Amino acid sequence: MTPELLHLLQTPNGVEALAVAAEVAGGEPLAAASAMRARGFGAELAAAALTQASLRERAAMKFGSDAARMFFTRAGLEQATRAVVADRRAARLAAAGVRSLADLGCGLGSDALAAARHGITVHAVDADPGTAALAAANAAAAGLADRITVACADATTVPVERYDAVFADPARRQAGRGRVFDPKSYSPPWDFVAGLAGRVPHTVLKLAPGIDHDLLPPGAEGEWVSVGGDLVEAAFWCGPLARVPRRASLIGPDVVLTGSGTERAPVGEIGSWIYDPDPAVIRSHLVAEFAATVSGRLADPDIAYVYTDEPVDTPFARRLAVTDVLPFSLKRLRTLLRERGIGVLEIRKRGSALVPEQLRKDLRLSGPNTAGLVLTRVGGAPLALLTSVA
Structure with missing residues (x-):
């Protein structure tokens, strides 16, 4: 979605189009498009509103009732942190005394929204203009624009030392190539991401669940998070934020298992x-x-x-x-x-x-x-x- 189209959706005519789209979406696409045109909406606005209605319905699983007022792209929704995971992370940061946060690679703003709701002032950046515009729109829709500033910028240019903590979610997809599994191909580059902990002790890195344990910064905690049995992310907690070497957090049963990650289980016979x-x-x-x-x-x-x-x-x-x-x-x-x-x-x-x-x-x-x-x-x-x- 372009910033111009996003702006159009935020006008009174766009708000009305979104409301109508929520009513007619979910059935046969051609019928929905015809219904939008019959209500006087232009083709571009109608298509954008119907797309948002569809994405908002899908996003309810990640964001609950908040999804109904947020703005999405398909790729952004797929990569966005689930609200329950972002809230847990924000609560842990706030409990550690963090009051200001640099959010590098903010995407649609899920983590920024959660941090702001926990009283943290957030400076969020994303290198893609459309994505940054969506994050700003979502902050405004949530009534949190006073706590979240969003900029379209290269994460490597942010003076992170000005903030109490840094949260980095490097892009793990490339246009035309899909998922990127090699950390060297992340954006921003892995060397920059891994070096953040040396610049700001309170650093959290959100990474793919398959990340190599050997990439953990010295002394950092590696946390793997599942929601309802679905493994959703790994997070590296650095500096004073680290509590244990390894943590498995299961959201749903809401239980945590910790340990060294190096123990070996006893071996024996197959049991009943x-x-x-x-x-x-x-x-x-x-x-x-x-x-x-x-x-x-x-x-x-x-x-x-x-x-x-x-x-x-x-x-x-x-x-x-x-x-x-x-x-x-x-x-x-x-x-x-x-x-x-x-x-x-x-x-x-x-x-x-x-x-x-x-x-x-x-x-x-x-x-x-x-x-x-x-x-x-x-x-x-x-x-x-x-x-x-x-």
């Missing part, structure tokens, strides 16, 4: 119960710490499935009852599932090269019953574990 840890637990390298909470063990030291002989309730993993353990054989597995009348199969895998969709077709499932299948390995040997489905 298997636990599939939350992805935040796995990415934070806290599987051993989790296993200790259920007095569990691994069957293979490199596979993050945990086993116990008795069931233990836990918010950190999905627990399944193991009914059968067999060396993987398509023919033998197909026969067993046919005997059990299994027509619906929930497949999980770790340490297996098999493709679940193809395997499901090859098994030719038929029957009224449901079961779970875990594809894994122990000591290099592929195994199939049949489980009950909770």
Whole structure:
């Protein structure tokens, strides 16, 4: 969206178009467009309003009721921090005494909005003019323009030393290339991002969940966050903000697991119960710490499935009852599932090269019953574990 089109949506005519679009969106696109034109809106304004109505509906999952008055782009919405995650981060910054914050790579402004709501004054910057305009519009829509200033600027030019803290969310996408996995290709560059902690002790870096642990600045805390079992981000907390070496934060059950990230879980036999840890637990390298909470063990030291002989309730993993353990054989597995009348199969895998969709077709499932299948390995040997489905 261009700044000019955004401005048009903020005029009285644009506000009316957005209201009408919210009424007619969600059905057949051509019918919605016709309804907008019938109400006297030009093609460009009608299309922009309908796009916003669609994005606002999708954004409700991330932003709740606030989404109805915010402005989005598809890419910006996909990359925006969920409101509940941004709020947790802002609360932690405020509790640490932060009163002013430089937000580098602010995107649509989710983190800036959360910080401002916690009484922090924010200077937000984004290198893209359209994105910066959207962030400013969202600050105004939330009634927080007095606490948030937004500038279109290169993050590397911001005098970050003027602020109590720095929050950096480097862009991990490139036009025409999609996601960028190599930190050297981030924007701003990784060397600049990693150097922020040396300039401003209270620094937080929002990064992709798959970030290499070796990139953690010395003494920093690595936090991996999941929302309802969906791994959404990693955050590096630097300087005085660091509390523990590694943290897995699960929003939904609202629980936290901490540890060194270097412990090794005990290894033993497959048990009667298997636990599939939350992805935040796995990415934070806290599987051993989790296993200790259920007095569990691994069957293979490199596979993050945990086993116990008795069931233990836990918010950190999905627990399944193991009914059968067999060396993987398509023919033998197909026969067993046919005997059990299994027509619906929930497949999980770790340490297996098999493709679940193809395997499901090859098994030719038929029957009224449901079961779970875990594809894994122990000591290099592929195994199939049949489980009950909770």
